[in-house]
Structures are given as structure tokens and as C-alpha cells.
Amino acid sequence: MKAMAPQSTDVVIIGSGPTGSAYARIIRRDWPEARIVMVEAGPQILPEVGGHLDNVLDLAERAKLEILAQGGDRSPRMSISKEEWEARRAGGFDASLLRRSGLFIANEGDDGEGLFAGFSAANVGGMGTKWSAGTPTPSQAERVPFIPADELEAALRTAEGLLGVHKDPRGPDPVAVAMRERLGQQFNPGRTPDRFVQPMPMAATPGPNGPRWHGTDVILGNLVKEPEDTFRILADTTCRKVIHESGRATGVVLARTGTDETWTLSAGTVVVACDALHTPQLLHASGVRPKALGHYINDHYIVSQIAELDTDAPMQAMSWIPATNELPFSVTIAPASLHTMPKSADLSGQPIGMGVFCPADIDEKNHVAFDDSKLDWHGLPAISIRWTQSEGDRKRLEWAKQTALKVAEIIGRPAPGFATFVQPVGSSLHYQGTVRMGEKDDGTSVCDRNSRVWGFDNLYVAGNGVIPTVTATNPTLYSTALATFGARQIAAARRSL
Template sequence: MIDQNADVVIVGSGPTGSAYARIIRRDWPEARILMVEAGPQILPEIGGHLDNVLDLDKRAELEILAQGGDRSPRLSISKEEWEARRAGGFDASLLRRSGLFIANEGDDGDGLFAGFSAANVGGMGTKWSTGTPTPSQAERVPFIAADELDAALRVAEGLLGTHKDPRGPDPIAAAMRERLGAAFNPGRSPDRFVQPMPMAATPGPNGPRWHGTDVILGDLVKEPDTSFRILAETTCRRINHDNGRATGVVLARTGEDATWTLSAGTVIVACDALHTPQLLHASGIRPAALGRYINDHYIVSQIAELDTDVPMRAMSWIPATNELPFSVTIAPASLHTMPKSSELGGQPIGMGVFCPADIDEKNHVAFDDAKLDWRGLPAISIRWTQSEGDRERLEWAKQTALKVAEIIGRPAPGFATFVQPVGSSLHYQGTVRMGERDDGTSVCDRNSRVWGFDNLYVAGNGVIPTVTATNPTLYSVALATFGARQVAREGRQRQAA
């Protein structure tokens, strides 16, 4: 029997929803917390990372389950598509990645925007890259004091279990970073030097163990159901609210029509940058900025050739700065499924230059109330247009990719520099963005509380209001800690009263 009320209901079980649960439990030990997840639990470890499953066939099966209601497998990339990719053409492989879809399918020009739907216990925490770099100055929320955000980032590193170099020591990577540092470090502060990519992982003799939301939740999953519970394969259809206060949620078993209502002291919507605004829209909560300002960085991809007989294992990072707005990730490339030039003799090194995109109110998520998705919510589409500034920065980013390749060794023969469709990084944001004041350009305040509500919060990359060129999970978890502390503080006050 499911209790019909909870102190806190969290819709979504990904990294930020789990961070809310963990911080609320730390600061409010008596809170009754219920987490709602539309997808299934796919691993014995609640929220575990799929990359820890070493059987690749089994992992592929779990990848499909992780898509929730969208379980149609993607086709393998064809030889013709690989050849197009090598020539710098459209990266068709993106359409084959499990769960990836082109949100505005049919627009094959500059308005292409890739999106992703993950629905399983742990959300994207079961599938993310585990990269946890810190945001640059340009990426930081300007109305949150630097010392406050730095402290929140340290808390987020602890929640995620960040390790500064989980594949180190790696002398080949270290030597490469030294060469790159000679070119990029002058004028930078030490924290923005070329460095190993920090990752949410634990080193081990057989390679790192990758962290999912199992690490964030910790001992919460051992608590009795009356204290903490995850309702898997349960869809939130609506947030009930009255006069600026969320009163509860309407739930349904995923794929079923029958619903029930659960009362809540506080509601936190922590789906993702597409589905969080979707649920607010379906609930009649529609601030002017809801779903607008959708943004993501581009990825300029380049394969370089490193002349070495000793394999490089570690991932490296060139952080973005005010002077160079690109974050560059560098890691060994696996070409076992790709056509390979006979001229390629050294180790192939993959590179992604993360290039920021201009923020525009007109770029938005649209909802079709007449067409429902598998969750029973209004169907999503995306309207997005590339700016002239985007095109100029992309040319700069391509030159940066070639410069880095020359320092590493040389651009790999047979592989062109190419730009992935915006959104392909799955780091899209801005659709429930935070703001300094309620002036119609934001959805929530600096603590992620929805404007006009006492007890309704949003979480995830969607709250980030700035341009980014960095993996945002650490950043969005840090922002979640502000809201979580406020929820716990106000909950204790209500309890005392």
C-alpha cells in the first residue's frame, strides 16, 4: 500500500533529483521523501551506471530498457554513413545512438536539434559520461556569489564522488598535457591549466568503477519505505496547486490510464530540460519563459594521431576561459567499428571542442496538447535556429581543433573536422532557467523555486541560465544543493510550528 502523502515528492530520479533527496535527508532527517520515476529499475544497484556492465550484449539490452517507453533499438551505422562522416558530412551515427532522436525531424538544415529521452531509475545518471569539470567564469550564474558557488561545487563533487584522474597515472597522457600546456597555459590561473578530466569514478585494478545515482543516494536506498521510496514505472501526470502552493501530484502506472493523487508538502520537478517544462505545462503552470531559451553547446569533433607504441588511457581537458570560450576533451578513440585509413599508423585520439551557442528567447520547446507521448503528457518538439555568432565561433572552434591535433601529433588522415548537430551533447539547458528577479525572462529564483510558488522547485540542466561549454552535471548538482537546503530549512520550520 502506497502512502497517500509525503513531505517531499521528487519527480525524476536522475543526478539532481537524487542530490535533492540526499541533501534534504542530511538537513532534515525526519522528512518522508518519495521519488517518482517513469521508467523501470534496470540494475540490481539502484541507479548504478551501465558502463560497469562488462557484458556488451547485456549492456546493449539494458540501454534499450533505459529509454523507458521508447524502446525501439536504433539501426547500426552503414558504411556509406561512415564515409560521409569521414568526409565531414552529417554525423548520421547520432541517429543510431540508443534513445537519441531528432526533435524537429525533417529540418535537415541549420535548425537541426538533437534530443534524448532517458527513463529508468537513475535517469541519465545511468548513462552519463561521468565528466565533472568546473564551469568557467562565463558559465557561472552572475547573481550567485563566487564563494557560495565554489562551496556548492565542492559539495557536488562529494555527492558525485569526483576523482581528479581516475585513469592515472598515465605518462603518455601526462607528456601530451605538458605539450598542450606550453601552448594554452600562459595567462591562465592554475585551476584552468590543461589537466586530467575529473570524473565521477573510483579507480580499480581492472579500470574505474563509474558512478551513477547509486553513489549520490548512498544509504537512502536502505531506509524503510515509510522514510524514502522510489516508485519506478510511475508517471506524474500533473502537479496539483492552489493559490501559489503545490498541494500534491497526480500519478499513474506507466502505460495505464487509472490515476491516483498523492499529497505533498513540497514538490521538486527534476526530469530533464525537456520533460520538466513539459510537466509544468501539463499542470497549467506556464510562466512566460517556460520552455524558452533552450540552449546547448556544439561539439566540433576531430580525430588526431599520436605517435606512440604505448597506449594512452587517460582523458584530458583544456578548460574554457574568458579568452578561449571552448572546453576541449581529449581521450583515446576506438575505431574498431570505423573504416580506417591505411595511412593511420599511431594511436587515434578523439577530441571534442565544446563551442558555446548564443542564447535566444525564440529557441524553445513546444508542446502539443492534442498529441500525447508515452507518458500521457503533451508531445514535445523543438524550435531552434542557428545564429550568425554561432557560425563565427564554429569556425574558430574548428581552427582550435586543428591546432590541438597538431600539438598532439597530427590530424588523423581520412577523418575530417566535423560539427555534430546542436543538442547532440545532451547538455541542453535554459528551459526552466533561474533569474535574479521575476521579470518574465526566467522560471525560478536562484534557489530554483518557481516564481509565484511557495513550495514548487525545478532541477536539472534546465535551470542553467548562461551559455556553457562544459559538461554541466557537476554544475546543475551544485545549483540543486541551494534549493535542497532551502526545502529542508523550511520543512523543519513547518514541523516545529
């Protein structure tokens, strides 16, 4: 293994998800001769490097691949039972959420308010192989206030290009258009046109048989065709430590996943782009422990609602009610498949699923904890989450529930037999804040506006964890945009040598 492994590189990126891939692509654009190594703890599960699992049409085959992508726990999940759906319909806690491939409870809570859902997944492409592909634009209130507005807007447009965003990948859908018009009559007044009710922007390419969903294969582009001496992905490889001295990262300690044999890869720059749970975990294990590391963990809630649309014509497109300063919820509306659910005999129209993404208060005390005495499957300190719901969260959730019911009434009516349901926080898998950026190094952030870790010349972090603001909007476009600042800085520093 040691003879085959690279011994040095210009840039090493730990993690192969969307933001890590964005770093690689922008660095290549601005620094053509850079040697880049990407490290991924999981396997390559698809022929397309970083391809999206939803493009696998054979559902049995897709289920097998999802298990391979679960990280350390690769046991099959049980299907949802009738009793569990009955509990959900009655407004009870839906334990089936824990059976989502790779999802687990990441704290010690034992009730709905205290639960925080964690996620363990590892495969080439990271969450880019499994994500919803939704790429809505954050509202002004959600954006980093200390990055100039024009710079952030330009970065968002760059991110749209990297992800391959299409504004309406399902194309003309008369039923969806009519529904949006009704919703727009209620929600559009007072908004700017970019925040009107609209199709959900998606990272997808339209096709005659439906969209082709984009994973990190689209972000990486031709990088995967390069010789291994200029770009290489080390799959089934874990990073145990970032080596550093006097404010400079010099390399990383790597191991084949599941083994204890390690080797060192020297690097001019290190980018840690695992995710918002595992990036602070690796920094902690490496002795990089700024005060804010792992703290301020945040995620938006999802208030789920099933509505009934009274029409015989099918609707396929996904729609979006954007968050604004006045209404801080991002609402996603899409056809719902109820083939696995018991459903009321009173449900005669088309079922429509709705997720009202509800922001949660940011609190320094909410944090990721690390147990140095217990190692996980990466060989790193085990993760748990300490999180408490705020009074503001509870009030906002009541508002979100009323918004869900209001939207359902505009669509048609709330579907009979299905309660308005609040999923455990964390279920969206949009964790943020654990390596948050800040305007200055005052102990409340981990990195600067370019995602460079405070006190280091060449150590960067990436992913949703860098987002320091309260959000409701799906964050992938946002965090990919923020990643472009760091990637550009890395390339610019090299050019100045």
C-alpha cells in the first residue's frame, strides 16, 4: 500500500462531497498545474465517479448501493411498518426516520424535543450521491453579513455553474403552474420577483424520461480523466490526523479504512471537507481546537404536511415558496408517493408532500462532543450531540405548522388521516455552524470569511459547517458558493510565489 500511495501533493482535500469537489474544480481552474489528492473514507459505488444514486432506476440495486454508502454501519434497514405510519398519522414520533440509510440518533435524548438526528455516510461523492439536488438561493437575511453582497452574489452564480443548476428541470407542468399561481396570489405580494413562488431550482439535466440528477461527477468534470499524478481520489481511505506545526499544516496521516496501518502524505495545503460533524471531529483529533470548534451546531426543522390536490391530472414538478425577512420559512412542495402507507378512504385526490423548513435559534451551548476514550469506525473520537430546543424554536414551529396548513388549504386541503408532523431536528441533514466563519478571531468562529482556520496559513474547512447564520433554505448551493472563496485564495497564494 505504501509503495502505491502518493507521498506528497500540493493540495489534499479530505472528503469528496460537493464542497470538497468545488475546491478541486476551482483550484484546477485557477492553478492548472496543481497536484490534487482527494481522500474519501468510503468506496466508489457507481461507475460514474460521484454519480447520483437516484439515476439508478432498479430500486433493488439502488437499495444495495445505499447500504454500501452508509459508512461504518452497513446493516440493512427495516422497512416502515403499518403501526409506525399509524403513529405518524396520529402525530406521534416516526421511528422510521431513523431507518433512512445512514441516519441515526446522535445524542442521548429520549423524547421528540431532545432528539438530534445524525448521519453517517461515506462513499466517493459524499452526500452528492444522495442529496435531494435542490439548489434554492438563500434569502438576504440568511447570507453572511460580512461578505460584500456583490461578491457573494457572484459566488452563488459560480456555484450554480459548478452544480449544473436548472431552474425548472421537469419543464412545463400545467398542474404545477396552476398551483403556483394560486399560491402566488397569497405569498407574492410585497416580494421581489426572485422570491416569488416558483419551480424549485435543481441540480439536474432535463431528459425525455425525466431529469438526470447531478452528483459530484458534474462538479469534478474532466478532473476524473486526469492522470493520477495530477488528480487522484483515494477511496476507502480515512484521515486520522492533520499534521501541523507553528500555524502551518504540513500533511495528513492516512490509513486504509478498517485497518491500523498508516502513512503520511505531505501537502502544501490541507482542506478538511468531511461534513459538519466529521470536520470538527478531525480537527479535534488533530489538536486543532479553537474555542468555537463543534459549537453553535444548528439545523432547520422540517414540518411535514401531506395535502390533497383535487385533480385527475398528475403533477410531477417540485415547487418552492422562498424564505423572506417577513416569512422565514422555505417551503418545498412535490408529489407524494403513498404506496407504502396506509391511507384514508377519504383521500381521493392526488397526494402532495410539503416540507416547511423552519429555522432554529443559534446557541453556543449546542455542540458536537467528542469522546477521546472511544473511537468510531474512522478511528477517530466518537461523536455525540448536545442540543436543547429553545423557546423561540417552539414558537416558530407553531407558526410553521400554521403555515403548512395554510399552504395545504390553498393547494386543496390537508390530506385526511395525516397529521402535521415535526421531524426531529437534524433530519434535513443540513447541519451548520460547527466550523463557522467569522469576521474576526474573537473565539466565536473557527475560520475567516475565506474558510481559512484562524491561526493557520494553509488549513481550510468546507461544507455546511462554515455557515454562521440562521437559515431555512437548503444550504448546498450556499456552502458551495462559500467554498469558492477559499479555493480561489489557495490558487492565488500559489500564483504569488
